[in-house]
Amino acid sequence: MFSHHDLIVIDTVARRGSFSGAAEELHKVPSAISYTVKLIENKLDVLLFKRLHRKVQLTPAGEYFVSQTRLLLKQMSEVKVQAQRIANGWQSSVSIALDNVVREASVNQLVADFYQQFPYIELLLTMEVFNGVWDALVDGRADIAIGATSAVPIDGGVAYRSMGELSWDFVVSKNHPLAKHNEALTEQQLIIYPSICLEDSARILPKRTTWLLNNQRRLVVPNWHSAEQIFIAGLGVGLMPTHRATPLIKQGLLVKKTLAFSTQDNSPCCLAWRDGVLPPAIKWLLNYLGDSEKLHQQWLA
The missing domain is CATH 3.40.190.290 (D-Maltodextrin-Binding Protein; domain 2)
Structure with a gap:
């Protein structure tokens, strides 16, 4: 119903309190701003601004419309940024399946360090038992599995790193x-x-x-x-x-x-992940989790 430009005009007029002020900020002539506002009001069939001498004032309907306009502008900006991130190999979320056998104390530090590095990516954690860890990888519910035990019960598509043996x-x-x-x-x-x-x-x-x-x-x-x-x-x-x-x-x-x-x-344990082109967050996690010795000491010792 409304373009991005329409929403920008309404927001600017509300902030500046006049058509002339909005025109100055948007590098338009006041008549163009006034015309755009009038078209939007006609579409809505409501009056958004009271026209006063050299300024405008929001009506109750206008106050509501401006609040929703600002929410929409924020969402549109976030969608644009997120789309650009995904196009560059970023993910909106990373899912980790942890075998219930691992040390739970290590999870808190992992979460804190991850969000410090990737404040805009959601981290989804699940606790699984035995083959449930492999199952999460196969089913696409997890990008990485920590503490997967026993032999790999699936064929292809998964890479892994030893975590040593569980006694x-x-x-x-x-x-x-x-x-x-x-x-x-x-x-x-x-x-x-x-x-x-x-x-x-x-x-x-x-x-x-x-x-x-x-x-x-x-x-x-x-x-x-x-x-x-x-x-x-x-x-x-x-x-x-x-x-x-x-x-x-x-x-x-x-x-x-x-x-x-x-x-x-003793049960061999491993860090496992879905093979292929790895997004930056997955690469970071694999590097953060470290080699076999570090994995064993942090999660199983």
């Missing part, structure tokens, strides 16, 4: 019946207790599970924070990442146990 400890609550057993625990001793497992958040890819004996009941929880509370309460047994178990063991809340049989090996 596991078998733990029980300090109050659990097995806590005082000094000898290595057997399958027969363990199978009567539920195994605490995390629910894989994958939507497309096959789901994985944590340690589980044949015919053993599961106690399924959504994340490691919930799992820690269940372990401490003595409601089940199972494996926990060493970097999460160690503080709880030192506090005397959990007890690390040895087993008379082999459990799962």
Whole structure:
């Protein structure tokens, strides 16, 4: 209904308080400004300005129209800038999928540093479990995945960088019946207790599970924070990442146990991203997150 020029004229007249003042600022003659305002008023079928001697005054309808005009001008300016950024390889947002196993304390610093570098790009964070991290990359819900575990379950289109290996400890609550057993625990001793497992958040890819004996009941929880509370309460047994178990063991809340049989090996972890031409924000993040040693120390150690 109205051009960008129309909105500029209305805004300028409102700010300067006269047609002559607006004409001076816009390098027009006053009659051209007056004519433009009259056309807009005719389109609206309302009076925007009261014409006074050598000045104009906004009507109530004019005050509303000017407030909306300024919002539209701001939006139009932002659209232009954002379109230029995208044309130059910028993104309006960057999505990161974090495996629930990573150290949450490192997330806050990442967010702060990212927004310092890219104040106009939204950062979208999700917490995933097991294959849910890979699933987010495949489904386009994530640009980068931190802490993706196990082997890459997808073919092509993904690059990755090692984060080292994730080690596991078998733990029980300090109050659990097995806590005082000094000898290595057997399958027969363990199978009567539920195994605490995390629910894989994958939507497309096959789901994985944590340690589980044949015919053993599961106690399924959504994340490691919930799992820690269940372990401490003595409601089940199972494996926990060493970097999460160690503080709880030192506090005397959990007890690390040895087993008379082999459990799962250490899990390789990696930083993964969708391969191809990388926008500046993605390149910055990959450089910021660093090499394998830095990744391991910051997110898994």
